[in-house]
Amino acid sequence: MASPGKKSFALRLDPALYTALERAAASDFRSVNAQVEVLLREALAKRGVKVEAGEPAKRGRPVKEEDADG
Template sequence: MAGKKSFPLRLDPLIYEALERWAADEFRSVNGHIEYLLREALRREGRLPGPRGAVRKEEKSDADD
């Protein structure tokens, strides 16, 4: 896997505070938690390449209910 891409991200302070609390609950850094949330959303939508991005048909239909 290639190195990580860095870029500035501007967030509303209330969103950041909520993410900070959520990340602490999950024992992650805010950056790590944002990456986790994005990866999960991309995986659910089948937008990640390869087997890690593949979503089973049953999982997709369960999410739609």
């Protein structure tokens, strides 16, 4: 399932290309999906295509709210 605010679509890849993506992602401690996104952003930047920065992913535990009594 796609994260909120992310577009989901099917992508068919050559198995050898997917294997190479897996290796590259593992060496960068990323998921294959995140690796594809990074590579696409790098390729677009190299071509001079500007991509608006998305909202950063929320990481870590949610902040505990203080009790009303204090």
